[in-house]
Amino acid sequence: MSIKSCLESLAESQGAEVKSVIIFFVFFRATFRFLFSGMEISSHQFHLLQQLNEQRRQDLFCDCNILVEGKVFKAHRNVLFASSGYFKMLLSQSSKETSQSTTATFQAFSPDTFTVILDFVYSGKLSLTGQNVIEVMSAASYLQMTDVISVCKTFIKSSLDISEKEKDRYFSLSDKDVSSNGVDRSCVYGGGWRAESSPPHSHSSPDPGTCMMGGNTWSNFNYYPASQRNAQQQLSKHEQRQDSVKKSRHLGLQQPSDIPHYKSSKLEDRAAEPAGHPAPPEEQVHIDTEVEAPHVGYQYGQGSEGMPRGLAVSQQEHESPRPSGKSKSSKADEQYGNMPSILGVMGNWAEDDLARMRFKCPFCSHVVKRKADLKRHLRCHTGERPYPCEACGKRFSRLDHLSSHFRTIHQACKPICRKCKRHVTELTGQVVQEGTRRYRLCNECLAEAGIDSIRIDLEAEAPLEFPQDGDKDSRWHYGEDNRSDVEIVEDGSTDLVIQQVDDSEDEADEKDVKPNIR
DNA sequence: CTGGGGAAGGGGCCC
DNA sequence: AGGGCCCCTTCCCCA
Numbered sequence: 001m002s003i004k005s006c007l008e009s010l011a012e013s014q015g016a017e018v019k020s021v022i023i024f025f026v027f028f029r030a031t032f033r034f035l036f037s038g039m040e041i042s043s044h045q046f047h048l049l050q051q052l053n054e055q056r057r058q059d060l061f062c063d064c065n066i067l068v069e070g071k072v073f074k075a076h077r078n079v080l081f082a083s084s085g086y087f088k089m090l091l092s093q094s095s096k097e098t099s100q101s102t103t104a105t106f107q108a109f110s111p112d113t114f115t116v117i118l119d120f121v122y123s124g125k126l127s128l129t130g131q132n133v134i135e136v137m138s139a140a141s142y143l144q145m146t147d148v149i150s151v152c153k154t155f156i157k158s159s160l161d162i163s164e165k166e167k168d169r170y171f172s173l174s175d176k177d178v179s180s181n182g183v184d185r186s187c188v189y190g191g192g193w194r195a196e197s198s199p200p201h202s203h204s205s206p207d208p209g210t211c212m213m214g215g216n217t218w219s220n221f222n223y224y225p226a227s228q229r230n231a232q233q234q235l236s237k238h239e240q241r242q243d244s245v246k247k248s249r250h251l252g253l254q255q256p257s258d259i260p261h262y263k264s265s266k267l268e269d270r271a272a273e274p275a276g277h278p279a280p281p282e283e284q285v286h287i288d289t290e291v292e293a294p295h296v297g298y299q300y301g302q303g304s305e306g307m308p309r310g311l312a313v314s315q316q317e318h319e320s321p322r323p324s325g326k327s328k329s330s331k332a333d334e335q336y337g338n339m340p341s342i343l344g345v346m347g348n349w350a351e352d353d354l355a356r357m358r359f360k361c362p363f364c365s366h367v368v369k370r371k372a373d374l375k376r377h378l379r380c381h382t383g384e385r386p387y388p389c390e391a392c393g394k395r396f397s398r399l400d401h402l403s404s405h406f407r408t409i410h411q412a413c414k415p416i417c418r419k420c421k422r423h424v425t426e427l428t429g430q431v432v433q434e435g436t437r438r439y440r441l442c443n444e445c446l447a448e449a450g451i452d453s454i455r456i457d458l459e460a461e462a463p464l465e466f467p468q469d470g471d472k473d474s475r476w477h478y479g480e481d482n483r484s485d486v487e488i489v490e491d492g493s494t495d496l497v498i499q500q501v502d503d504s505e506d507e508a509d510e511k512d513v514k515p516n517i518r
Numbered sequence: 519c520t521g522g523g524g525a526a527g528g529g530g531c532c533c
Numbered sequence: 534a535g536g537g538c539c540c541c542t543t544c545c546c547c548a
Contacts, residue, residue: 366529368529368530369530369531370530370531370534371534372534372535373529373530373531375534376528376529376535377528377529380527380528394526396526396527397527397528398527398528398537399535399536399537400536400537400538401526401527401528403536403537404525404526404527404538405525405526408524408525408526409525421523
């Protein structure tokens with residue numbers, strides 16, 4: 001928040017007496033700038049905000065009480081007005097009605113979250129952690145603080161990026177230096193002060209080249225691991241990838257590490273144009289690298305001390321390539337575990353209003369009834385795909401999509417001949433396996449294709465199986481002892497026709513049985 | 519160019 | 534709250 005915008009907001013929200021002070025200030029500021037030939041004392045803005053923050057701490061001149069889940073926060077209307085579109089709307093109404101102190105009540109977020117928000121308002125520093133980022137973003141969305149939202153989005157994206165990057169590293173490198181690259185994921189995003197005279201970033205008027213602290217820019221932001229790409233690189237890489245993804249769509253060639261970026265454009269697109277709240281370009285968001293003391297609830301696993309959240313998750317996967325339990329789905333849980341309800345309650349809303357309230361997506365205008373649905377919906381923005389198909393490597397955002405994919409592609413559940421589309425039974429048709437793909441062909445089409453000559457005993461070539469409950473992370477076992485609940489219904493050991501191919505050569509496979517496979 | 523079909527993906531909702 | 538099912542839309546490929 002710049003002094004200029006702050007003063008403008010003050011003038012807007014307060015009466016003539018404040019205006020006179022502002023006029024004096026503006027005059028003083030202009031004179032000062034004149035005397036120093038355009039120079040500006042950059043620390044003044046900082047000191048002014050510091051003073052306001054000090055006043056807040058000492059409960060001096062606080063004229064607004066914010067009640068969050070029973071905890072009372074004191075603040076200055078002027079500051080809130082200037083910082084939040086929500087408070088702007090609220091206070092502009094209440095200020096007309098009364099000059100007494102205003103009280104606002106929230107149940108939309110926790111006191112801890114509001115502390116982060118309020119600290120940002122009064123200091124320009126946003127203390128984000130992997131644990132609080134979603135809730136802070138939701139709160140900022142509710143309070144219409146778009147610059148906070150965009151920083152949160154950046155934080156989440158970088159979180160996912162690091163996670164995926166480290167996953168790549170796991171598959172390609174030894175994990176010996178994973179922890180050495182780690183840095184504390186909790187950090188402070190500063191929307192602070194810069195020496196130049198251009199006004200700092202404001203929620204109502206995003207200003208390119210602002211929101212900076214410590215002189216660190218996004219591009220040289222050393223908060224990332226050295227391998228971390230910046231937002232621009234992601235975008236261009238994503239654009240390059242689009243074609244390859246399209247080409248490989250039916251070939252099962254998508255690589256796990258690619259998938260999150262596949263959807264990232266959606267996030268960027270939407271982030272670039274939230275309705276009524278233009279977000280600043282990500283490359284213009286400058287992030288402070290100073291690291292605060294560890295935040296509550298932000299803990300790293302053993303051996304991953306000081307490691308980013310995503311790294312910590314990856315590290316766990318490293319230690320246990322087939323982790324039991326829910327590590328993959330719990331990754332999403334960790335990401336969204338703190339999802340607040342968006343049931344913002346303001347003042348005297350009626351009970352039936354509350355009943356009609358829904359969970360609103362902070363990225364788009366989509367509203368859902370259930371928190372779980374919002375959690376699921378958010379993955380389409382973040383691009384997170386925690387459910388990999390271990391048969392072909394394709395990743396999915398939802399388990400049911402993965403199941404559907406597996407049944408369709410890797411099991412031959414449909415009793416329909418892939419070639420002639422006729423209904424086939426165990427007697428009239430057979431299952432053909434081609435790489436990791438399975439489908440059915442009727443006996444006639446089999447004869448035409450001439451691939452029934454390659455009969456392989458199922459005892460030697462066990463079918464792909466969907467994992468059982470309780471072992472969700474070790475999906476896709478190739479013929480292990482226990483059959484899963486999802487049986488390949490008609491996979492009699494005598495009627496499975498398998499074309500023996502190397503799974504890694506799906507592309508070549510396409511040519512082999514081209515009439516049936518796209 | 520167009521229509522059909524397969525696969526993916528998103529939302530609603532039930533269990 | 535998560536899993537799973539159903540329905541729908543979109544995208545892509547092919548005839």
